[in-house]
Amino acid sequence: MPETARLSGNRYGNRPTMKDVAARAGVGLKTVSRVVNGEPGVTPETERRVQEAIEALGFRRNDSARVLRKGRTASIGLVLEDLADPFYGPLSRAVEEVARAHGALLINGSSAEDPDREQELALALCARRVDGLVVIPAGDDHRYLEPEIKAGVATVFVDRPAGKIDADCVLSDNYGGARDGVAHLVAHGHRRIGFIGDMPRIHTAAERLRGYRAALEDAGIPVADAWMSLGVTTPERVRRAAEEMLSGPEPVTAIFTGNNRVTVTVIRVLAEHARRVALVGFDDIELADLLQPGVTVVAQDAAALGRTAAERLFRQLDGSLVVPERIELPTRLITRGSGELPPAD
Amino acid sequence: MPETARLSGNRYGNRPTMKDVAARAGVGLKTVSRVVNGEPGVTPETERRVQEAIEALGFRRNDSARVLRKGRTASIGLVLEDLADPFYGPLSRAVEEVARAHGALLINGSSAEDPDREQELALALCARRVDGLVVIPAGDDHRYLEPEIKAGVATVFVDRPAGKIDADCVLSDNYGGARDGVAHLVAHGHRRIGFIGDMPRIHTAAERLRGYRAALEDAGIPVADAWMSLGVTTPERVRRAAEEMLSGPEPVTAIFTGNNRVTVTVIRVLAEHARRVALVGFDDIELADLLQPGVTVVAQDAAALGRTAAERLFRQLDGSLVVPERIELPTRLITRGSGELPPAD
DNA sequence: CCCGCCCGTGACAACGTTGTCCAGGCTCTA
DNA sequence: TAGAGCCTGGACAACGTTGTCACGGGCGGG
Structure with missing residues (x-):
């Protein structure tokens, strides 16, 4: 029974695909694609039938497949030291907000201040084909990213500069x-x-x-x-x-x-x-x-660091940015008492 | 020039593929796959040639394509309220650590306490075909996740229970x-x-x-x-x-x-x-x-909440977990002075 | 009234990878 | 020396989607 064979494929849950939707709606595959993506050129009646089939089957477009076809994943990676550190929370959130504004999702990982783990993470993210990478360096040699950058992965370093490669950096003063x-x-x-x-x-x-x-x-x-x-x-x-x-x-x-x-x-x-x-x-x-x-x-x-870095990342992706730059954000002295105590001797 | 045509594909950076590596090494496509995945059945000599080609071209396996073929993405999603909140940092980190132990990456998003945004995020993560979802609910109706759960997306709710569906929850008391x-x-x-x-x-x-x-x-x-x-x-x-x-x-x-x-x-x-x-x-x-x-x-x-939830998630993925459960973790009263002040009247 | 154009639709290939299966050459044994 | 079996390597299809192109029918204009 070939039907069963197809159903017992490698996916655990066997989600319906556009093919299934097309079959159920009695239309062609591409028409389903058009409806799902809101492309023009579909009669209201046809669209209704397709929508109905989508509802009935609980179809949801597989973005992995989409990405494979389109070449851009609409996701960016963030490698930081420790998400639990109160300094990185707001930074990460700021990166996320910028990503969201550009329709991208954020994948992040903690290096735990370990250069090997930083590299492992960054390369894993590249293997997922993130469009860009925001890295808070743990190590001081980032030549391992050179092939990736050459291949078009936008990259910005934050908080600490890149080591041994020429890349965008956003630092505090x-x-x-x-x-x-x-x-x-x-x-x-x-x-x-x-x-x-x-x-x-x-x-x-x-x-x-x-x-x-x-x-x-x-x-x-x-x-x-x-x-x-x-x-x-x-x-x-x-x-x-x-x-x-x-x-x-x-x-x-x-x-x-x-x-x-x-x-x-x-x-x-x-x-x-x-x-x-x-x-x-x-x-x-x-x-x-x-x-x-x-x-x-x-x-x-911290939020400004993240925001600036992420914005720069997307400008790299736009192509509107070419030359790597080093940006320094000012710090602010906040006096509250402990720094104004006189010497005690 | 078909060469150029192929090279000017849709990908921005035109990364080399296994096909390119195979051509350069003078071997078949599958042989490259075998080398990349450490599968047996390749002579040391052939393996050397392939490795050399990989180096030379800066090849990195495209995990998106791999995922499409294999059915599992080795990534899980975390929808929380605000990554910048000091309560969620450690929670997120704990989830990440468990994911890492299972070889998975973490994609996270902040709902900003907005139910619509929570839904949008969760569904976007499902479209990416995350294997599982850890959700800190902002809304109180999660029926929108029913098709996804039915389709095999492991799901655990943390900090607050799921609304109107029967699902795993990890809560504080x-x-x-x-x-x-x-x-x-x-x-x-x-x-x-x-x-x-x-x-x-x-x-x-x-x-x-x-x-x-x-x-x-x-x-x-x-x-x-x-x-x-x-x-x-x-x-x-x-x-x-x-x-x-x-x-x-x-x-x-x-x-x-x-x-x-x-x-x-x-x-x-x-x-x-x-x-x-x-x-x-x-x-x-x-x-x-x-x-x-x-x-x-x-x-x-917070860390225990995240850890417990993530572990439960992966046990769902193992198949070793079937019946949704509600787990309550104890809280701890820490006395430091402000709670022991006597009434002032 | 007929031709051509446009619009809605669908067939097909391609994205980059992995699983299946088969071919060819080698070694070992009878 | 011939046959059996093993080991290496490659051709091919499939994963689910989108871009390209072609086809057929309806409509407007000549």
Whole structure:
């Protein structure tokens, strides 16, 4: 029985296809296609019959097949570090909104800060033939994307620049922001200012460190190694680093923290600490205004990063963009109290 | 020139296909397929030639085409309310991790709490032939998914139950959690307790309200309408609602807030308020322990919700799951100070 | 009244992949 | 040495859709 053979195909649920709809409506395959896509050239009567068959069978167009034929998938990929991080939520949402405005869906994946996983994800997305790729780099070598980009996959890097290839980047002004933040502490009389941040291997961390150094240099303050703690990631290590800076013969009177996770941990340490220590953090954190004192931060606009990147991506797809560019978005110093505390010694 | 004609197909970037690789390697099409998929039956020498051609051309298998042939897309869809909400970030991440463990990618979309948009998104995902769908409902009628489910799309609802269809649901114990939270306030001597939450149209809001009523009833406290504010969503309206409850001849001495957004706004209002008012909030919020006083909350485990739902989804796909079930995960009361304040009158 | 044009419709190929099946050449054994 | 069996490799169809083209009938104009 060939009928049964066809029905027991490889699809689990055996969805009806245009062929089935056509058979039921007693029309040709292409006519169904026309109705489904709202193309002109179908009599109202024929259209009604087709619609009826569609209803009855519960037909839904298979976009996978459509995509195969048309060449564009109307979907874009987003590779980020961790969707659960409050910084990436708004970014991701902003990318999604732009995609939606262009009729595209968003596929996203978390690299967990692992370069191999970033590559695996990005290439998997390319295999799905996403039209474009927004990448928040975990690694620093993106040559693996060269064939893809050459093949027409629009690509924009966000938050951190691409490594070893020439591509569009949308970044925050990490250097300037950190410099401003630290200068703010200097302006309030601090001379011994600590820095706790990520590994300088990560571009943003390196830039913020550079800003920190520049601000101290501007003020003619020599930088002590004991004030800097780089590459600490776990809360325990951040805690230890902070406590070390705050003890000893020449403790710091202020701390500049390199990202939101570090900031939160340092707030906890300072809350238990007797002496009042000033704090400025990179990245805004929720409820920062309600703490005692409010937390002064250098805020990035995560949504703007995502939006800008996605818009650029679609302009690449339009063909209206050719030359890769590096865009830097400004940061904003938000004073809330913790950064305005005077030195406690 | 047929060569050129073929090359100027509909694809923008004209990626090489297995046919191109086969031609270059001087082998048959299927042999390339075998190499790409690691199937046995290819001499090392032939395999080397094929690999070489793949390298040279920058070939990458087109998974869209593969999917069309195989019937499974190895991707699942997640429809949530807002990726930028700190509650959904971890949930989404948890779903992604489970998907990854099963070799699937995650496509997600935000409904913005709009039922029409939820439907549009869910159906778009079905058109892409996702293998399964995790939905955080915005609407309360999901009959539109019936044909899809019948056709074999695995479906799990999270956070809120499905409307008007019988399907798997993974929920928090909203009723029990709210009841415990309010009972906690009662136990600390409060008799006039306010409730600020979402529209009861939303299942979670209704359940939490029910828990609130039950706790008061348990304590023999009659519920006053003036204590309840339902359907307030914007910060301004939350603020107004809170201020109304706190003024008048018989002001509330404690407030129970129905979700994290409301909680945050109410914290702001209370911070400006002279009298000490107790507060218990549904949903945990970051830094809640660092505020003065710490914020007592009824915490849900967003990651566990996502993980449980996704695991159930894949068990549906395995075929090891047949009967729809409703799973309720427990909540946890975390006492931090604000819920233990005594009545201030 | 007849020719030509336009409109609605359908047959067919193609998108890039994988499953089926068969052919040819090799080795091993009787 | 011949036959059987195995192993490698390739031709072909199919997945569900859309673009191309051709066909037939109705209508308007000459």
